[in-house]
Amino acid sequence: MIIQTWLLPVALMAAATIIAFPLSKYLAWIMDGKYRPLPVLGWCEKRLDSGPQDWKQYTGSLLIFAIVMFIFGYLVLAIQPWMPLNTDGKGMLFPTAIFNSVISFMTNTNLQHYSGDQHLSNFSQIFFCIWNMFVSAAVGFCALVAIIRAFRGAAKLGNYFVDMWRVLVYAFLPVALIFAFIFLVQGSPMTLQSSHNVSTLEPAAMGTTDKGEAKPQNIVVGPVAALESIKMLGTNGGGFFGMNSAHPFENPTGLTNFFITLAMMIFPFALVLMYGRMLGRFRHSLVIFTVMSVLMACTIVWSVYWDTLHPNPGLTAHRTARTYQIPSAAAKGGQLPVTLQAVAGLPVDQYLGNLEGKEMRFGTSAGATFDAITTDVTCGAVNAEQDSLNPLAALAPMVGMWLNCIFGGKGVGMINMLLYVIIGIFIAGQMVGRTPEYLGKKIGAREVKLAVIALLVHPFMILFPTGLFAATAWGLQAISNPGAHGFSQMLFQFSSASANNGAAFDGLGVSYGLVGNTSPSPMAIPWDIATGLVMLFSRYLPIVAPIAMAAYLGAKKASPFGLGTLRDDSLTFGILLFGTIVIVGALLFLPVAALGPVAEHLGPIPFGG
Amino acid sequence: MLRYIAKSFWLLFFSVVICCVLYPLVLWSIGQAAFPFQANGSLLTGPDGKPVGSRLIAQPFTKDEYFQPRPSAASYNAAASASSSLAASNYALRDRVARTLGPIVKYRSGARAGQLVAPDVESWFGQDKFQGNPHIVAQWADLHNSLAQAWVNADPKNGAYVDDWAKKHPANVAKWIKDNPGTPQPKAADLAVLFFETFSGENPGKFPSAVTHAVAGGKTETTIEPVGVGADIQSIFFDMWRQEHPDADIQDVPGDLVTTSASGLDPHITLQSAEFQLERVSSAWAAKKKTDASVIRKDIGKILQRNAAAPWEGLIGEKFVNVVEVNLELRKLYGAP
Numbered sequence: 001m002i003i004q005t006w007l008l009p010v011a012l013m014a015a016a017t018i019i020a021f022p023l024s025k026y027l028a029w030i031m032d033g034k035y036r037p038l039p040v041l042g043w044c045e046k047r048l049d050s051g052p053q054d055w056k057q058y059t060g061s062l063l064i065f066a067i068v069m070f071i072f073g074y075l076v077l078a079i080q081p082w083m084p085l086n087t088d089g090k091g092m093l094f095p096t097a098i099f100n101s102v103i104s105f106m107t108n109t110n111l112q113h114y115s116g117d118q119h120l121s122n123f124s125q126i127f128f129c130i131w132n133m134f135v136s137a138a139v140g141f142c143a144l145v146a147i148i149r150a151f152r153g154a155a156k157l158g159n160y161f162v163d164m165w166r167v168l169v170y171a172f173l174p175v176a177l178i179f180a181f182i183f184l185v186q187g188s189p190m191t192l193q194s195s196h197n198v199s200t201l202e203p204a205a206m207g208t209t210d211k212g213e214a215k216p217q218n219i220v221v222g223p224v225a226a227l228e229s230i231k232m233l234g235t236n237g238g239g240f241f242g243m244n245s246a247h248p249f250e251n252p253t254g255l256t257n258f259f260i261t262l263a264m265m266i267f268p269f270a271l272v273l274m275y276g277r278m279l280g281r282f283r284h285s286l287v288i289f290t291v292m293s294v295l296m297a298c299t300i301v302w303s304v305y306w307d308t309l310h311p312n313p314g315l316t317a318h319r320t321a322r323t324y325q326i327p328s329a330a331a332k333g334g335q336l337p338v339t340l341q342a343v344a345g346l347p348v349d350q351y352l353g354n355l356e357g358k359e360m361r362f363g364t365s366a367g368a369t370f371d372a373i374t375t376d377v378t379c380g381a382v383n384a385e386q387d388s389l390n391p392l393a394a395l396a397p398m399v400g401m402w403l404n405c406i407f408g409g410k411g412v413g414m415i416n417m418l419l420y421v422i423i424g425i426f427i428a429g430q431m432v433g434r435t436p437e438y439l440g441k442k443i444g445a446r447e448v449k450l451a452v453i454a455l456l457v458h459p460f461m462i463l464f465p466t467g468l469f470a471a472t473a474w475g476l477q478a479i480s481n482p483g484a485h486g487f488s489q490m491l492f493q494f495s496s497a498s499a500n501n502g503a504a505f506d507g508l509g510v511s512y513g514l515v516g517n518t519s520p521s522p523m524a525i526p527w528d529i530a531t532g533l534v535m536l537f538s539r540y541l542p543i544v545a546p547i548a549m550a551a552y553l554g555a556k557k558a559s560p561f562g563l564g565t566l567r568d569d570s571l572t573f574g575i576l577l578f579g580t581i582v583i584v585g586a587l588l589f590l591p592v593a594a595l596g597p598v599a600e601h602l603g604p605i606p607f608g609g
Numbered sequence: 610m611l612r613y614i615a616k617s618f619w620l621l622f623f624s625v626v627i628c629c630v631l632y633p634l635v636l637w638s639i640g641q642a643a644f645p646f647q648a649n650g651s652l653l654t655g656p657d658g659k660p661v662g663s664r665l666i667a668q669p670f671t672k673d674e675y676f677q678p679r680p681s682a683a684s685y686n687a688a689a690s691a692s693s694s695l696a697a698s699n700y701a702l703r704d705r706v707a708r709t710l711g712p713i714v715k716y717r718s719g720a721r722a723g724q725l726v727a728p729d730v731e732s733w734f735g736q737d738k739f740q741g742n743p744h745i746v747a748q749w750a751d752l753h754n755s756l757a758q759a760w761v762n763a764d765p766k767n768g769a770y771v772d773d774w775a776k777k778h779p780a781n782v783a784k785w786i787k788d789n790p791g792t793p794q795p796k797a798a799d800l801a802v803l804f805f806e807t808f809s810g811e812n813p814g815k816f817p818s819a820v821t822h823a824v825a826g827g828k829t830e831t832t833i834e835p836v837g838v839g840a841d842i843q844s845i846f847f848d849m850w851r852q853e854h855p856d857a858d859i860q861d862v863p864g865d866l867v868t869t870s871a872s873g874l875d876p877h878i879t880l881q882s883a884e885f886q887l888e889r890v891s892s893a894w895a896a897k898k899k900t901d902a903s904v905i906r907k908d909i910g911k912i913l914q915r916n917a918a919a920p921w922e923g924l925i926g927e928k929f930v931n932v933v934e935v936n937l938e939l940r941k942l943y944g945a946p
Contacts, residue, residue, distance in 0.1 A: 248872060
């Protein structure tokens with residue numbers, strides 16, 4: 001049982017770490033432009049090259065291309081009904097759902113307010129989903145590379161379009177082909193057909209039509225293997241099917257589950273080491289890598305401990321009644337006694353942990369492990385239903401999104417970590433009364449301001465809209481679970497949007513569906529718009545501000561390494577960084593954690609109904 | 610500026626060609642040429658040579674002769690995968706699990722070891738007392754308003770039954786409207802709790818259930834009637850019975866058999882769950898084939914063992930079997946049930 005529970009997460013961490021070393025070397029080699037392209041690829045690259053750019057030009061190009069992404073994405077989804085590869089005749093998504101989905105995919109979030117199997121044709125899956133999955137992942141990657149070059153002190157940060165090309169063609173494409181091949185062999189469909197109608201083995205088991213004929217089972221297929229692989233490698237997370245990597249076509253076996261989980265880890269892992277290699281500070285990046293690994297291990301252990309090693313508390317016995325004195329101005333004596341009745345357990349064998357919302361083929365701890373990793377690396381795919389996690393286990397994915405730097409998304413995770421590095425060094429500098437330095441450059445007021453702005457966007461974009469929606473019908477009519485868990489559902493949705501993650505508590509009613517849907521979720525439109533805006537701001541502000549910060553810092557004169565300089569490749573630095581992340585994170589998010597998952601855990605179970 | 614817009618369009622063009630045309634095309638060609646079974650959805654062929662489903666997608670089985678898959682929040686609709694999204698703290702989860710358990714659980718020890726609990730639930734229900742107070746159904750509706758409302762909305766017949774009742778009890782409805790001025794024209798679901806309260810007073814020890822009668826011409830007709838036994842009583846009131854009998858020693862049911870999967874389409878159950886169903890399946894086939902149950906039981910047990918697999922050969926998970934494949938094998942071996 002111990003091996004069954006812990007071997008999978010250990011194997012995943014080990015494999016991703018081992019792959020990160022050679023892969024980071026390869027990525028640094030590519031991004032430094034040391035390769036010699038095939039003539040045809042070289043020709044394409046020349047078409048894209050607009051010459052070296054300074055940080056403003058580079059950022060400008062990034063933003064201009066973002067606008068192109070928005071227009072193209074909106075167009076593809078809007079013309080879906082009239083395009084080929086739509087044999088099921090799927091209509092058009094509701095406009096606010098398109099707005100939300102387009103931002104969601106261009107920002108690498110993939111928060112899906114639609115269901116792929118119900119609402120998208122194969123045309124949209126390929127030209128909207130797959131395209132965005134490649135391209136949006138490359139954007140964050142390029143932003144990190146630009147920051148690295150700025151730190152090197154270069155006035156010119158390279159060329160955005162060439163960088164995008166390098167990432168797409170030399171980094172993502174070959175790896176995506178390898179992983180897609182594995183998924184295909186294991187059973188992911190790869191066809192341009194939309195669905196099969198089969199008559200079930202037991203006739204009429206699906207029910208009968210009005211004419212008394214047996215209903216067939218309609219099985220949706222499509223180019224699943226191709227989408228699955230880049231979905232995970234690009235830490236996108238938007239499933240071909242509504243239930244994402246839990247769906248047997250996206251994730252057919254225990255082996256694919258391992259590779260799917262590994263696929264979302266390798267680039268975020270490798271990018272941290274690439275940062276060190278490109279700066280010539282490999283030991284520094286190893287320290288950061290270690291801090292991130294420790295944090296990730298903590299979230300995995302927490303999630304597995306509470307979800308796999310504990311039964312679902314909704315089904316177990318609570319043997320004794322508990323009475324609490326709740327402070328209340330209205331009650332006599334200012335104390336309102338509240339009694340939770342004893343509850344008898346249901347006869348269910350739960351030695352495999354909480355199985356509600358889990359699939360059987362992946363392995364004992366696969367769901368809990370995946371749930372923690374998917375938010376650490378801001379992927380947002382799921383292979384188990386996060387809404388049904390045990391209350392405290394759900395804290396692990398939430399913490400991953402709140403900190404947003406435990407490896408984090410492609411590039412942006414490392415960028416977020418840099419903000420913590422700057423702030424950590426700044427705090428340490430204040431403590432010893434020395435001017436803080438990073439990479440031999442003095443950190444000034446302007447750099448710290450930019451770092452703090454970029455860092456505070458995230459909590460603001462989570463806490464403010466969560467509060468707004470929790471106080472109004474927008475939120476209260478969307479939640480599907482009563483009590484503290486309903487609050488968690490809203491909190492999770494905005495955390496996911498702001499972290500550009502895309503995971504969700506799926507019970508939340510945020511889906512409008514196609515145009516002409518007669519029974520959409522009542523509050524779908526406010527959710528579409530609010531999360532759309534959150535994703536937009538939380539994506540581009542934390543990219544632009546750090547590039548500016550890096551450019552200002554890089555342009556400064558290097559000061560000589562002295563006796564009082566804080567070494568950035570030491571254990572002390574690692575502990576400082578770890579402490580900064582944990583303390584800042586706790587200050588920002590402990591109150592909502594207490595209102596959501598912790599309250600659910602300590603409160604009455606079962607509740608409501 | 611213009612220069613960057615032009616380059617953006619070049620990038621758009623190249624990336625669409627590479628990511629949306631070349632990349633899928635390569636994989637599609639490999640899939641269709643070398644792995645057509647997987648690439649087209651792993652379709653299984655039935656005894657008559659027609660596809661009967663996918664080996665990766667669960668499908669429902671209702672007959673006792675077949676193993677049953679895990680319950681599905683998507684109703685096994687392979688065009689709309691879905692999980693239950695029920696939080697552990699949500700009573701709806703406990704209620705759903707209890708309803709699944711009620712008709713199937715058995716005593717583990719004591720004089721009635723191995724016998725179903727369900728008859729005891731029915732006779733306890735007939736006494737119409739819960740925690741010392743009369744009228745179980747009224748208490749059930751009071752405790753779980755949303756379940757009472759869900760019952761009204763579950764079937765148009767249920768709604769019509771409540772509407773009929775409302776017509777016969779204008780005084781009760783008028784009082785309800787007076788107490789709830791915000792809802793001057795209540796629908797059937799609004800009146801659900803009130804309906805069950807009066808129903809329980811008028812029909813002690815009874816619950817409104819669908820009953821099917823034979824009518825003239827060989828047809829059948831389903832009506833809602835007060836009943837004291839049956840599947841509704843066994844499932845809906847099992848949890849309340851359990852609260853009064855917390856120490857009754859009952860066999861545990863494997864967890865995966867009463868929980869919904871994440872996709873709603875999980876084709877597997879644990880080997881433990883399959884063995885839990887083995888008794889039912891083999892005696893059903895034995896009755897059908899009029900042969901010795903122990904022989905059939907042994908044969909089907911072998912089929913289960915042969916089909917059992919575990920992720921990474923058991924290193925990271927328990928053994929499971931594919932319900933669709935096992936049932937297809939039974940269908941081919943024994944014919945249509």
